[in-house]
Amino acid sequence: QKEVEQDPGPLSVPEGAIVSLNCTYSNSAFQYFMWYRQYSRKGPELLMYTYSSGNKEDGRFTAQVDKSSKYISLFIRDSQPSDSATYLCAMSAQGGSEKLVFGKGTKLTVNP
Amino acid sequence: GAGVSQTPSNKVTEKGKYVELRCDPISGHTALYWYRQSLGQGPEFLIYFQGTGAADDSGLPNDRFFAVRPEGSVSTLKIQRTERGDSAVYLCASSLMGLAGGGTGELFFGEGSRLTVL
Secondary structure (H helix, E strand, O other): OOOEEEOOOOEEEEOOOOEEEEEEEOOOOEEEEEEEEEOOOOOOEEEEEEEOOEEEEEOOEEEEEEOOOOEEEEEEOOOOHHHOEEEEEEEEEOOOOOOOEEOOOEEEEEEO | OOOOEEEOOEEEEOOOOOEEEEEEOOOOOOEEEEEEEOOOOOOEEEEEEEOOEEEEOOOOOOOOEEEEOOOOOOEEEEEOOOOHHHOEEEEEEEEOOOHHHOOOOOOEEOOOEEEEEO
């Protein structure tokens, strides 16, 4: 079993839809949870960062972490064609580990 | 430049050849990372530098892979005796201080060096 599991999709939605992306993980030491967005042939860029459990909202994006279920989610409201990209979850353990463990990424297409 | 710069953007080489990939991080960023991303996969950690020293090289797959950062800025990833399985995009990232220094895990990635081994 991989440390981080993420459904690769692809996921195709109409403009304006609510998108739900998620990852599960097996390592209970993970404390830092991130969502990165990657456009084609570009490097990933950080969208959301959460430490430990809880919710975090930033504009149209909401990140949720449920450590008891080892499950994290990213919600995108009012999705736009410019949101079309691959979304990668990433995690890191407590204790100063610098190693981010990424999921496979979910490829999202928002159709106008 | 303002972002992380990686050269070359594309490299095609033959099996068995030696390859060097260069990364120029954001000015002032002490933490530098190399990741490898195969087609359809997420980035996979290779090595992390804090300053000039390799603080964690646990992701390097074998002794054909080596990385240096002699002056604490530019880094070079070196691959000896390349194999077809080394074909991937090699991503470099930098951050101001890293997680241990109180950072948020925000890594600033370059666009990557796409390596193809024939």
